[in-house]
Amino acid sequence: MRRARGHRIKGVRVSGTTTIGTGGVAVVPPTRSRIAVGASYAAQGAAYAAIVTALPVFKERYGLDDLVASGLILIVVITAVLGSILANWLAVRFGSRVALITGLAIEAVSLVTAALPVPLPVFIASIALFGIGLGAVDASSAMQGVIVQRKYGRQLLGGFFACYTVAAMLAALAMSFSISLAYGATIALLAAGALAAVVAIWGVGAFDRDRAAREPKTTMAAKLPTKGIMVFGFVIFAAFTLDSTVSTWSTVYLHDSLKIEAAIAPLGYAAYQLAILVTRLVTDRISRRFGAPLVAIVTASTAIVGCVSVAMIGSPVAVIIGFALAGVGTGALVPLAFSGAGRLAPARSDEVIARVNLFNYAGAVIGGVVPGVLSESVGLGLVFLLPALVLVPIVWLLRWFAR
Numbered sequence: 428m429r430r431a432r433g434h435r436i437k438g439v440r441v442s443g444t445t446t447i448g449t450g451g452v453a454v455v456p457p458t459r460s461r462i463a464v465g466a467s468y469a470a471q472g473a474a475y476a477a478i479v480t481a482l483p484v485f486k487e488r489y490g491l492d493d494l495v496a497s498g499l500i501l502i503v504v505i506t507a508v509l510g511s512i513l514a515n516w517l518a519v520r521f522g523s524r525v526a527l528i529t530g531l532a533i534e535a536v537s538l539v540t541a542a543l544p545v546p547l548p549v550f551i552a553s554i555a556l557f558g559i560g561l562g563a564v565d566a567s568s569a570m571q572g573v574i575v576q577r578k579y580g581r582q583l584l585g586g587f588f589a590c591y592t593v594a595a596m597l598a599a600l601a602m603s604f605s606i607s608l609a610y611g612a613t614i615a616l617l618a619a620g621a622l623a624a625v626v627a628i629w630g631v632g633a634f635d636r637d638r639a640a641r642e643p644k645t646t647m648a649a650k651l652p653t654k655g656i657m658v659f660g661f662v663i664f665a666a667f668t669l670d671s672t673v674s675t676w677s678t679v680y681l682h683d684s685l686k687i688e689a690a691i692a693p694l695g696y697a698a699y700q701l702a703i704l705v706t707r708l709v710t711d712r713i714s715r716r717f718g719a720p721l722v723a724i725v726t727a728s729t730a731i732v733g734c735v736s737v738a739m740i741g742s743p744v745a746v747i748i749g750f751a752l753a754g755v756g757t758g759a760l761v762p763l764a765f766s767g768a769g770r771l772a773p774a775r776s777d778e779v780i781a782r783v784n785l786f787n788y789a790g791a792v793i794g795g796v797v798p799g800v801l802s803e804s805v806g807l808g809l810v811f812l813l814p815a816l817v818l819v820p821i822v823w824l825l826r827w828f829a830r
Contacts, residue, residue: 457578463626463633464571465590467527470619470626471564472591474534476598476700477619478503478541478557479674480693481612483682489547493679493807497799500675502551503558504791510562511788514570515781517563523570523777524634530563531627538620542613560623566784570777573769574635577776584762584769585710592704592758594622599697607690638777652771656779658827659771660786662723662764665821667787669730669814670757671794673699677750680807685743695750702751706758719763719828727821730756734815738808749811756818767828793817 486496510530517526537557541550568587576583598619605614677699682692706726714722733752736745768783769776798810 457575457635459633460571460635461575461579461583463630464568464575464635465587466626467531467564467568467571467630467634468587468591469594470531470534470623471561471568472594473598473619473622474538474557474564475561475674476595476696477538477602477612477615478554480599480602480678480696481541481616482675483678483689483692484606484612485541485550488544489550493683493799493802496679497796499551499554500671500795500799501792502555503561504788504795506555506558507562507565507791508785508788510559510564511566511781511784512562513559514563514566515778518567518570518638518777518781522636522638523567523574524630524636526563526567527571527634528627528630530560530565530567531623531630533557533560534564535560535620535624535627538616538623542616542620562784562788565787566781569765569780569784571635573765573776573780574637576766576769577773578635582711582715582766584766585707585714585759588758588762589704589707592700592707596697596700596704599693599700603690603693603697651775651778651782655771655827656768656782658824659764659768660783662760662821662824663783664786664790665727665814665817666757666760666764667790668794668817669734669753669790670761671791672734672798672811672814673750673753673757673794675795676798676807676810680737680811681743681746684807685741685746687743695747698747699750699754699757702754703758706755707762710759710762714759714763719767720825722759723763723825723828724822726756726759727818730754731815731818734811734818737811738815741808753814760821763828790817 482496482499485491485499491499510533514523514526514530517523517529533556537553537560540553541557545553569584572584572587598615601618602612602615605612608614674696677695678692681687681695682689710722730753733749733755736749736752740746740749765780765783768779771779794814797813798807801810801813
């Protein structure tokens with residue numbers, strides 16, 4: 428590969444204006460694609476945060492109880508699995524760039540629809556469509572992140588996920604602001620939809636065009652590392668069980684169980700995202716200095732303490748602090764797991780990432796749906812012990828992070 432103007436980072440020429448790949452095909456400069464991929468993570472964070480913090484508004488708009496709200500989350504999870512499969516199909520045939528653009532476009536349409544006071548069947552359809560977009564963006568943004576990270580020759584996923592977190596925090600605060608102005612969830616959802624649309628359009632020319640998947644109809648290819656996929660898949664499962672529990676139920680718990688005002692309740696989720704942000708901003712650096720296994724065990728333990736605090740202490744302040752501690756675990760474990768998965772089979776990392784990402788939705792089922800079901804009998808507070816239990820087995824998987 429040759430480039431007009433630029434510099435080298437571990438054998439890859441970065442920055443500059445034009446990259447010429449094999450066969451004379453123009454390739455997006457890594458610096459530009461790095462910014463674009465970061466923007467896609469931001470769009471995803473804003474979209475998901477807008478949906479989950481709007482859950483109390485949706486419940487009030489359509490007269491839903493916690494059990495029905497759990498059903499909505501289940502719809503998102505099921506369709507997100509389909510979205511991740513769609514991303515894998517598109518990545519193999521056209522590259523992860525096309526998969527990411529498609530997922531963002533789907534999210535934009537669904538968010539705008541959900542923002543409007545549409546009939547219940549149309550709303551449910553928009554939630555299902557959102558799930559497809561969510562799954563496609565989850566998988567394809569990670570595919571793009573791994574490709575760009577490989578070109579730079581150093582850890583970058585922590586920074587990409589930090590973009591996700593910043594946008595999620597801002598979306599949660601925007602939801603609080605929107606509700607306080609009596610606009611319901613409309614402003615925040617429309618803004619998230621607009622962001623997804625803008626990034627999709629920009630990404631047509633800015634996302635990385637490289638492909639890291641077996642060509643269609645190709646029979647000679649390295650076997651996928653099944654054991655490694657299962658290991659990092661479980662870490663993703665545990666992290667997203669935690670993330671889905673807090674993301675889906677923190678606002679509901681503070682508002683419905685602890686009787687916090689609707690405009691204040693999203694601050695629990697904002698505290699969670701703030702902790703994730705701080706953690707992700709330092710994860711790349713501290714994992715290089717102390718090693719990924721140590722970072723994984725320390726952050727997982729911190730998250731366990733946070734979940735136990737939320738479950739056992741009924742003070743709103745203590746609960747918000749507990750959500751922040753939980754965020755430390757999510758903040759580090761997700762980028763560390765996807766980075767490790769991306770190293771398993773570099774030539775087919777798109778396919779590896781797509782498969783690891785599927786475990787995300789198993790965690791989302793446990794964290795997003797089960798608490799709503801259990802809350803009918805044990806109360807919503809105690810169900811925050813669930814992600815704490817799921818995180819414990821990570822201690823036996825630490826050696827994989829060192830590979």
